[in-house]
Structures are given as structure tokens and as C-alpha cells.
Amino acid sequence: MNYTLHQLQVFLKITQTKSITKAAEELHLTQPAVSIQLKNLQDQFEIPLTEIVGRKLYVTEFGKEIALAAENIINEVYNINYKTSTFKGILTGKLKISVVSTGKYVMPYFLSDFTNKNTGIELEMDVTNKLKVIHSLKNNEVDFALVSTLPAAVKIESEVLLTNKLFLLANKNSALPDTKKTGKHLSNTPLIFREEGSATRIAMENYLSKQGIQAKMKLQLTSNEAVKQAVIAGLGLSIMPLIGLKNELENGNIRIIPSKNLPIVTNWTLIWLKGKKMSPAATAYLDFIRKEKNSIIKEYFSWIESY
Missing domain, CATH: 3.40.190.10 (Periplasmic binding protein-like II)
Incomplete structure (x- = not known):
């Protein structure tokens, strides 16, 4: 097997978007470039990774298994890079947060100082509806979620923000x-x-x-x-x-x-999966929230108390 990290990254994005066109857009590549990377990866397996039915792309069961392995490999590579930077005294890594739609009025204020002080952090914040927020949390696709009502069917830990x-x-x-x-x-x-x-x-x-x-x-x-x-x-x-x-x-x-x-x-509450193994970036962010949330509330949200 001679597949590359780049091929795995492209394939993982294809499985997430279910589209070569959308994968190309999100990866800032051309469609032909993505198609070539998919073909080069497929050529190394006798079992199909994807199939086209009625002009729609589907990921096979085997392809889903390879995508899961690819995600684990990519995450481990990121962890190596993050640990290297940490030893240099630089906090780096991805911080993934899913936010219910009304939470867009809350979450940015609890992020700005942290990201400004830690420019090596790559922030991914998805603002969407409650069902998708809980889905991404249950599937361990994010570090944290912001909700106003706690999910009943998911074992979580939490920190009240506001x-x-x-x-x-x-x-x-x-x-x-x-x-x-x-x-x-x-x-x-x-x-x-x-x-x-x-x-x-x-x-x-x-x-x-x-x-x-x-x-x-x-x-x-x-x-x-x-x-x-x-x-x-x-x-x-x-x-x-x-x-x-x-x-x-x-x-x-x-x-x-x-x-x-x-x-x-x-309450607006930051939640995460119970027992989750947090990345250095997520751990640092939680420490930041616990130390700074009261001053953030005082600076940006004290007006709420007058109602």
C-alpha cells in the first residue's frame, strides 16, 4: 500500500460531503484534482470505496471502514504536530464547537480573547439547529456544544456560561x-x-x-x-x-x-461527552472559560440583569 496522507484527507472529505464537487470546494482544490486523488486511492484496493448511482455518490460499507481509519490516522498526525508545538511552548490544534442557532449571540464573546491570545488554535464553529448539534456531540465530532437545554439521552459534563x-x-x-x-x-x-x-x-x-x-x-x-x-x-x-x-x-x-x-x-451551557479525552486545545479552552467567564459576563452581558 502506497496511499498518502493527502489521499486520505481527500477521501475523508468526500465521505463527509458525499460529493466530489463539495469536497473540492471545502479543500480549495479543483474537481479533477479531487477525482484523481480518489482514483489513486481506489487503485490500491480491490473492493470499491464509492459507487455512483443515478449520478449520486455513495460510500460503500468498505469505504466507510476506510474513512474511519483515515480519520484516526489524520487525527494522530495532528496530535504529533500539536505535541511538538506544545513542547516549544506554543498552544496549537483544532477546537471544534457546535452551537445552537441562537447561541451565535453568546459563543463568540466566550471565544474571542482565547483565540486572540492563542493564534495557533484553529477554530471550527458550526452554528446549526439543536438536532444537528446533539448529533455531532453524540458522534464525538466536536469538542464542545453550546445548548440552552441539556440533552436527556447523552452522558455529558457541563459548564454553565450564562x-x-x-x-x-x-x-x-x-x-x-x-x-x-x-x-x-x-x-x-x-x-x-x-x-x-x-x-x-x-x-x-x-x-x-x-x-x-x-x-x-x-x-x-x-x-x-x-x-x-x-x-x-x-x-x-x-x-x-x-x-x-x-x-x-x-x-x-x-x-x-x-x-x-x-x-x-x-442556562446557556457548554457541554461535552462524559469521559472525553480532550485535546490540549480543548483542555486549555475549558481552563480559560472557568477562569474568565465571570469577567466576560460582566463586560458583555450585564445588561441582561436589568430585565
Whole structure:
């Protein structure tokens, strides 16, 4: 066998993207270059690594086994490089974090000082929906995940970063009902929801259920930013996390409707797999968070306490 590390890297990316075109884009290579590397690797095996069915690329079971081995080899090579740099007194390595979509208003502030001080760290932050975040965590594809509700079916360890508050929100022209009549008001007002599976959606549905409120009309949107703009435009009311609404609250485009049993209070929590063997970069980041999170909260998020 004479396969190269580069061939393994290309093949691994192909298995992850299920596409030569997408693999080429992510590797910053041309399509022909990726195809050649795949062919050169395939020529060393009698069993197919991939197959094309209806112009779509599929990875064979054998190919999946080779991809897993390739990933382990590549990770070990990275570890050799990281250990060499560590002995030189330089912190290097990849730090992989998966973040639920609303967490984009939180996570960057807990990363910037760390990455600025450790320029040898290569950061990969994926902002996506809750289901994909938990999937990547369960499959050990990331070092950490940021969530607002803890997953029940995964054994994890955690570090709370920040309080998460959810309020009932309306635009600046909406009438504010009497607190005792909020339930009736919500039953007769269009409500704006996040998509199925969203932690914000689950929190909103649980609140409405406990209050015995049935939505008259629903509008479903796939991001907090879209929900925020819909509320501002007057399309309806929504229960949303306070984070990401600072400017809109200060300029009066969005108003909080005082409501019984609100706000809903949870936590933005950094989680990782229980018993995970952390890389030097991940270990250093966790140490940084534990030492610096209070000063980060004070500098960037103290405004939350006024609501």
C-alpha cells in the first residue's frame, strides 16, 4: 500500500460531503484534482470505496471502514504536530464547537480573547439547529456544544456560561394587555414559533400548554432573527430569548409583555461527552472559560440583569 496522507484527507472529505464537487470546494482544490486523488486511492484496493448511482455518490460499507481509519490516522498526525508545538511552548490544534442557532449571540464573546491570545488554535464553529448539534456531540465530532437545554439521552459534563431568559414579545405598536388577561389575549393573537425541535419552540409550547392557551394562528420560522423581524413587523407575538434583542429593546422596536410565569429561565451551557479525552486545545479552552467567564459576563452581558 502506497496511499498518502493527502489521499486520505481527500477521501475523508468526500465521505463527509458525499460529493466530489463539495469536497473540492471545502479543500480549495479543483474537481479533477479531487477525482484523481480518489482514483489513486481506489487503485490500491480491490473492493470499491464509492459507487455512483443515478449520478449520486455513495460510500460503500468498505469505504466507510476506510474513512474511519483515515480519520484516526489524520487525527494522530495532528496530535504529533500539536505535541511538538506544545513542547516549544506554543498552544496549537483544532477546537471544534457546535452551537445552537441562537447561541451565535453568546459563543463568540466566550471565544474571542482565547483565540486572540492563542493564534495557533484553529477554530471550527458550526452554528446549526439543536438536532444537528446533539448529533455531532453524540458522534464525538466536536469538542464542545453550546445548548440552552441539556440533552436527556447523552452522558455529558457541563459548564454553565450564562443565564438565558425568555420573554413574551411584541412590536412597539402592540397594546399591552392586563397581566391577568394575557392568556385570553394570546388565544386571540397570531403567534410566531420557531421550527420543530428548536429549544425555543419547545419552551414556548410548554408555556402555552401549562397556561391552557391554544394558539389561534401560527407562523413558523427557522431562525430567531427571522422571528425577531416578524415581531417587529407586527405579524404576531412570540416567546423569545432575551439574548440578541438588546438593540431592539433599547430603541423600542420590541416590547416585553408582562406575563404570568414569565420569563422562562434556563442556562446557556457548554457541554461535552462524559469521559472525553480532550485535546490540549480543548483542555486549555475549558481552563480559560472557568477562569474568565465571570469577567466576560460582566463586560458583555450585564445588561441582561436589568430585565
